[in-house]
Amino acid sequence: MNETGNNTIYEVAKxxxxxxxxxxxxxxxxDTVSPKTRQKVEAVIKQLNYRPxxxxxxxxxxxxxxxxxxxPKLTNPxxxxxxxxxxxxxxxxxxxxxxxxxxxxxxxxxxxxxxLAERRLDGVIINVEYLAPExxxxxxxxxxxxxxxxxxxxxxxxxxxxxxxxxNYKYSEWMQKIVGExxxxxxxxxxxxxxxxxxxxxxxxxxxxxxxxxEARLPFVGNYRIYCKATAExxxxxxxxxxESLQPRYWPTAVIAxxxxxxxxxxxxxxxxxxxxxxxxxxxxxxxxxxxxxxxPPLSTVDTKQQELGARAVRKLLSxxxxxxxxxxxxxxxxxxxxxxxxxxxxx
Amino acid sequence: MNETGNNTIYEVAKxxxxxxxxxxxxxxxxDTVSPKTRQKVEAVIKQLNYRPxxxxxxxxxxxxxxxxxxxPKLTNPxxxxxxxxxxxxxxxxxxxxxxxxxxxxxxxxxxxxxxLAERRLDGVIINVEYLAPExxxxxxxxxxxxxxxxxxxxxxxxxxxxxxxxxNYKYSEWMQKIVGExxxxxxxxxxxxxxxxxxxxxxxxxxxxxxxxxEARLPFVGNYRIYCKATAExxxxxxxxxxESLQPRYWPTAVIAxxxxxxxxxxxxxxxxxxxxxxxxxxxxxxxxxxxxxxxPPLSTVDTKQQELGARAVRKLLSxxxxxxxxxxxxxxxxxxxxxxxxxxxxx
DNA sequence: CTGAAAGCGCTTACAG
DNA sequence: CTGAAAGCGCTTACAG
Numbered sequence: 001m002n003e004t005g006n007n008t009i010y011e012v013a014k015x016x017x018x019x020x021x022x023x024x025x026x027x028x029x030x031d032t033v034s035p036k037t038r039q040k041v042e043a044v045i046k047q048l049n050y051r052p053x054x055x056x057x058x059x060x061x062x063x064x065x066x067x068x069x070x071x072p073k074l075t076n077p078x079x080x081x082x083x084x085x086x087x088x089x090x091x092x093x094x095x096x097x098x099x100x101x102x103x104x105x106x107x108x109x110x111x112x113x114x115x116l117a118e119r120r121l122d123g124v125i126i127n128v129e130y131l132a133p134e135x136x137x138x139x140x141x142x143x144x145x146x147x148x149x150x151x152x153x154x155x156x157x158x159x160x161x162x163x164x165x166x167x168n169y170k171y172s173e174w175m176q177k178i179v180g181e182x183x184x185x186x187x188x189x190x191x192x193x194x195x196x197x198x199x200x201x202x203x204x205x206x207x208x209x210x211x212x213x214x215e216a217r218l219p220f221v222g223n224y225r226i227y228c229k230a231t232a233e234x235x236x237x238x239x240x241x242x243x244e245s246l247q248p249r250y251w252p253t254a255v256i257a258x259x260x261x262x263x264x265x266x267x268x269x270x271x272x273x274x275x276x277x278x279x280x281x282x283x284x285x286x287x288x289x290x291x292x293x294x295x296x297p298p299l300s301t302v303d304t305k306q307q308e309l310g311a312r313a314v315r316k317l318l319s320x321x322x323x324x325x326x327x328x329x330x331x332x333x334x335x336x337x338x339x340x341x342x343x344x345x346x347x348x
Numbered sequence: 349m350n351e352t353g354n355n356t357i358y359e360v361a362k363x364x365x366x367x368x369x370x371x372x373x374x375x376x377x378x379d380t381v382s383p384k385t386r387q388k389v390e391a392v393i394k395q396l397n398y399r400p401x402x403x404x405x406x407x408x409x410x411x412x413x414x415x416x417x418x419x420p421k422l423t424n425p426x427x428x429x430x431x432x433x434x435x436x437x438x439x440x441x442x443x444x445x446x447x448x449x450x451x452x453x454x455x456x457x458x459x460x461x462x463x464l465a466e467r468r469l470d471g472v473i474i475n476v477e478y479l480a481p482e483x484x485x486x487x488x489x490x491x492x493x494x495x496x497x498x499x500x501x502x503x504x505x506x507x508x509x510x511x512x513x514x515x516n517y518k519y520s521e522w523m524q525k526i527v528g529e530x531x532x533x534x535x536x537x538x539x540x541x542x543x544x545x546x547x548x549x550x551x552x553x554x555x556x557x558x559x560x561x562x563e564a565r566l567p568f569v570g571n572y573r574i575y576c577k578a579t580a581e582x583x584x585x586x587x588x589x590x591x592e593s594l595q596p597r598y599w600p601t602a603v604i605a606x607x608x609x610x611x612x613x614x615x616x617x618x619x620x621x622x623x624x625x626x627x628x629x630x631x632x633x634x635x636x637x638x639x640x641x642x643x644x645p646p647l648s649t650v651d652t653k654q655q656e657l658g659a660r661a662v663r664k665l666l667s668x669x670x671x672x673x674x675x676x677x678x679x680x681x682x683x684x685x686x687x688x689x690x691x692x693x694x695x696x
Numbered sequence: 697c698t699g700a701a702a703g704c705g706c707t708t709a710c711a712g
Numbered sequence: 713c714t715g716a717a718a719g720c721g722c723t724t725a726c727a728g
Binding site: 006064079101 | 354446449612
Binding site: 358376400401404406408409 | 704705706707708
């Protein structure tokens with residue numbers, strides 16, 4: 001026993017009457033050990049409750065058997081799903097997962113690349129959604145350096161210029177599809193709430209939004225494009241401001257929220273203004289969070305299969321596959337959307 | 349540079365023309381280094397972008413600067429909050445956090461205590477809520493062994509018999525208070541949905557439920573006590589079965605769900621049966637998840653201040669405070685509860 | 697089939 | 713104020 005209370009390979013070797021080399025061989029299932037010796041060693045390992053130190057192994061083998069994953073704040077349950085998927089997959093391969101939320105990475109005294117490098121992780125998955133502008137700058141500066149130390153896989157809507165292995169979100173496709181779905185229901189005043197104006201990881205949504213409107217030969221109305229943070233509270237404020245800034249007859253008949261959190265914020269305000277969903281207002285979110293189907297009314301949304309995505313990112317990381325691939329997605333239509341109210345008569 | 353692409357202390361020492369001992373001293377801010385030497389070394393560290401290996405430090409110093417946290421599946425956003433709180437606090441003290449969800453711990457080939465011991469974590473926080481019976485058995489068997497290796501802090505409603513440092517949930521107080529609130533509103537048929545019958549970490553809720561009924565001199569009706577898993581789907585099924593098993597005039601006028609997830613499951617069924625909330629049915633959840641205040645109608649719940657709790661658990665772990673303390677909590681009353689319908693006339 | 701020895705990248709007495 | 717040396721607990725050629 002050492003001072004931490006752990007038995008070491010030396011105790012096992014001594015007790016079994018062999019060298020530490022042999023113990024190490026047994027540990028790794030090498031076939032160059034005689035059955036008798038193997039048995040003896042295994043018995044001692046059990047008896048002493050011996051566990052090889054992952055730390056020492058890390059030093060020797062240059063491997064820590066730990067992956068890192070950088071996600072936006074976990075308060076959006078979406079990211080918990082990605083983590084879950086990544087964790088389960090990592091575990092299958094014998095890896096643990098250390099989780100680093102972006103929220104804290106951007107602290108001034110803090111260099112994410114070095115923080116990760118310091119721990120000699122065997123790889124890192126980075127989700128670049130909803131990246132604060134400061135963090136985006138940090139990321140791009142550090143990514144290059146970070147990649148010297150360990151393999152990296154990105155998740156999100158990543159600019160082509162960033163040539164890293166990526167599971168890519170086709171934001172513009174999603175948005176265009178949603179807009180198409182709404183225009184088919186007769187909607188002409190379609191708001192889009194969420195995102196940051198200068199975010200280079202998010203603007204593809206705007207591209208899809210514009211394309212959808214164009215396809216239906218509808219005007220782009222600046223009042224319907226509201227930027228806000230990706231939280232329910234922010235959605236609430238954004239929605240209120242939009243409604244207040246327009247005469248009711250100019251209110252949108254449909255709102256696309258950047259995610260489900262923002263969507264429930266918008267919905268809360270809609271109710272407060274006496275709008276019925278979907279009769280007066282259709283709402284679509286994104287992420288298909290667990291509460292979406294339990295929402296009243298059930299919320300239309302995009303399912304991005306986050307759990308599977310997390311697992312996939314781990315497989316990509318471990319396999320060293322450097323390609324850029326697209327994430328799966330599916331538009332889920334529920335009762336929160338419906339036909340646009342007759343445009344001739346005013347809402348209410 | 350070594351083969352991982354990292355510069356080592358040797359490169360720094362050579363470049364600065366000093367011994368590795370001196371570099372180490374500079375790294376640790378020891379004052380026994382001449383200003384001139386210090387400056388030189390610091391310059392080289394910067395120039396070479398040198399970061400000491402946390403792995404090597406772990407081997408030498410017997411410290412890994414990593415804490416572990418074992419939580420139920422993160423799909424309940426509640427646990428994401430605990431993690432966030434723990435993470436932020438840990439980071440302040442220079443620790444990283446490795447997250448281990450219970451869900452996967454109980455796999456047969458898997459021994460949590462040893463898994464953690466193997467990684468030589470500097471401490472571990474274990475949340476024992478919603479523990480599957482298998483996991484509870486595992487936990488108690490391993491906890492003793494685990495504690496030999498590293499300090500442990502428990503979170504949850506922990507039996508007194510388990511003498512570990514604990515942040516304790518007073519489930520029975522919470523429940524009694526909720527029941528009291530409902531009986532004051534005239535409710536006499538109060539259902540309680542969630543939990544497992546044999547769970548020794550959960551049964552204190554039943555104690556409080558019974559105490560609340562007794563205080564109001566109300567009968568305990570077995571049909572109103574439904575056990576189910578802590579998910580929205582499970583709540584949905586449980587609620588449906590309860591309603592189906594009783595003539596409508598025996599339906600409860602209030603439902604206490606074990607958490608907010610279960611609550612929205614119950615609510616969904618209530619709507620489907622044409623029950624209005626709160627006119628026909630009051631609902632209370634637990635956790636005050638972000639969607640509770642955005643629910644339609646806003647959901648009454650217990651706020652358990654999870655973020656702060658996570659931080660507190662880390663402080664407790666690092667300070668070595670071995671006491672048992674109680675978690676803060678607050679009953680949040682929102683529009684999902686109201687006066688019981690007149691017991692004379694039937695619902696509907 | 698087995699073992700002695702070097703080395704992974706640090707920290708920490710110990711000596712000067 | 714500074715450095716040589718031992719040691720943390722493993723793995724991996726190398727030799728036999």
